[in-house]
Amino acid sequence: MQMKRSKKLSSFILCMALIVAMALFTTGCNGSAGNRTPSGEGTEVNAQTNVQADSNQLGEGSTKFTFTVVDKEGNETQFEIHTDKETVGEALTELGLIAGEESSYGLYVKTVNGITADYDKDGAYWAFYVNGEYAQTGVDSTMITEGDNYSFQVE
Numbered sequence: 001m002q003m004k005r006s007k008k009l010s011s012f013i014l015c016m017a018l019i020v021a022m023a024l025f026t027t028g029c030n031g032s033a034g035n036r037t038p039s040g041e042g043t044e045v046n047a048q049t050n051v052q053a054d055s056n057q058l059g060e061g062s063t064k065f066t067f068t069v070v071d072k073e074g075n076e077t078q079f080e081i082h083t084d085k086e087t088v089g090e091a092l093t094e095l096g097l098i099a100g101e102e103s104s105y106g107l108y109v110k111t112v113n114g115i116t117a118d119y120d121k122d123g124a125y126w127a128f129y130v131n132g133e134y135a136q137t138g139v140d141s142t143m144i145t146e147g148d149n150y151s152f153q154v155e
Contacts, residue, residue: 056096059083063144067092068151069113072124077113088150089140098139098152106138112152127155 002125035039061084069077083091089107092098099111109126117124128135128142135142142150 018056056080057082058097061085061091063146065144065146066149067097068149069097069115070151070153071115072117072154083144086143087140088142088144089138091144092139097142107140109139109152115154117154124154126152128152 025079056078059081059082061082063083063085065081065083065088067079067081067088069079071077079097081091081095085091085094088099093107097113098107100107100109102108109128110118112126117125119125128139130136130142131149134152139150139152145153
């Protein structure tokens with residue numbers, strides 16, 4: 001009886017130690033929950049919720065482009081993106097500026113710079129533009145051209 005209780009107690013203590021270690025490890029590696037970088041492994045792509053509007057230069061890399069976000073009220077936020085990624089979608093997802101769901105048509109962007117447009121709720125959606133023209137390809141299949149201006153606008 002004593003042996004059984006001792007094993008249960010040891011198992012309980014070991015489980016608690018593992019839970020605490022995992023919690024400390026994930027917090028230490030990722031920082032706060034709002035600063036997690038999307039992994040891209042699942043079907044849902046997460047956005048970084050606290051992108052700073054006053055920090056207009058984001059990323060590291062040799063290719064540079066301008067990214068503009070236009071919200072429902074027409075307010076514009078402009079970023080200078082630096083990246084080594086090949087597509088606009090990869091670069092913006094890596095920086096946590098866009099999020100959405102993967103579909104057979106590519107990434108369906110629902111959140112940009114922390115702002116969600118929900119078509120099912122109010123008919124609003126994020127429209128993707130290249131140099132002021134409605135894009136002919138999705139954000140995740142649009143190759144980056146240095147110096148171009150890419151934007152998302154709520155419509």
